[in-house]
Amino acid sequence: MQVYMPTSEIEDDEVEKVYDTIEDVLQEDGRGDTNSIILGDWNSTVGDELYQNTVGSHGLGRRNHRGQMLIDFCERNGLIVTNTWFKKPKRRIYTWKAPWDWRRHQLDYILVKHQFRNSVKDVKTLPGADIISNHDLLVAKFQTRLKKIIRFQKRRPRWDLEKLYAQRQSVQETLEEKLSAIESESGNVEGQWNNIKECMLDTISDLVGKVEKIARKPWVTxxxxxxxxxxxxxxxxxxxxxxxxxxxxxxxxxxxxxxxxxxxxxxxxxxx
Missing domain, CATH: 1.10.287 (Helix Hairpins)
Known part of the structure; x- marks a missing residue:
């Protein structure tokens, strides 16, 4: 999600409306295990002071009022400010330069959910990027592993061989009786084989049955x-x-x- 926050000249009520809009999008499309990434120009400074699990100690500058609003937003939604958790030289931290380069601030941030913080491997700016902007290019490196879903394959139940052996005489007689009643179709080998197979399966299913799954523990019913x-x-x-x-x-x-x-x-x- 790309964000551009109002500048400091805009009232806080308007800024809160923007945060509310972002939260609505998160609630609708970013629930559960969705790895939501929110980045852009937040026009705020969270500073270099560690704040719980939300802001690291490798930011830039002193936290201002808008920076605290951003932190509150992150806390409500379980987000972290990723580019404050990586120790970098200052030229890789600041994201905005004033005209004639007399001030430098960190105003752009990349936010991710706390549960995905380990997927963020690096965040830094590229001050040498050839772009026409007073903002430096901010890039992040992610490494995400997809969850492997193991589909359960039901085992094919086995025939009860012990019961088959015990009733082998009855099974043999029944098979002979049914097989003798099958009309042979000359020239149609496939049809003859299907009739024989169906006859054998029906007989064994009726007289023998299959082995029920046996519990390994004595208390399992x-x-x-x-x-x-x-x-x-x-x-x-x-x-x-x-x-x-x-x-x-x-x-x-x-x-x-x-x-x-x-x-x-x-x-x-x-x-x-």
């Missing part, structure tokens, strides 16, 4: 396993309604887990 699967399904979906559903499932699962742990611990203690 099948109900808890189902809730874990459902919670995992909604984990990486970026939607407010889905996030509420995920939090609800997480809280329910935590309460159920805590109760189950206490119950099994009580049973172990009673055995002793």
């Amino acid at each position: 099948q109900e808890m396993m189902s809730k874990m699967e459902e919670r995992r399904k909604w984990k990486n979906v970026n939607n407010e309604e889905v996030r509420r559903k995920y939090r609800r499932l997480r809280n329910e699962l935590k309460r159920t887990t805590d109760r189950a742990k206490k119950n099994i611990l009580r049973r172990y203690v009673m055995r002793l």
Whole structure:
């Protein structure tokens, strides 16, 4: 977001209106994990005095009233003034020169959210840049790593081989009966194979079934396993309604887990 703040001749009420407009934009487009970068001519001086986690000690000059207004704005919105956190020679700090170069001030700033401060690797001015302006070019170096989202891939359930072995005679007889009823289509190999495959899958599904997922911990129930699967399904979906559903499932699962742990611990203690 590019900003140009009114100069010192303008009343503070007009400056506050500009800040309110910026906050409205932040509330609408810069919520959550959005890395909002606000830069420009703020016509204020935050100075070289450390102020909490908002302003560093490597600014320039003495803080003025407009500089305090900028700091208050940053505090309300969780922002930091990046070019006050890097130690530089003065020629890399000042951003504005008065006519005939008799005064130099730091009036331009780059603001980022506090949670993204580590992504800012360097901020400095380029006094030798060939531009027609009494402001020096202010540049920042960012390094952002994108979050890797691991999509959950549901494992394909396995057939219950032990049950298949135990009922192998019944499965064999049923398969033979169904396969003998299949009409052979001469010349259509694909069709014959699909009929045989469907016949085998239906038979094994009816007589054998698949292995249910077994909990590794003795206190984990099948109900808890189902809730874990459902919670995992909604984990990486970026939607407010889905996030509420995920939090609800997480809280329910935590309460159920805590109760189950206490119950099994009580049973172990009673055995002793």
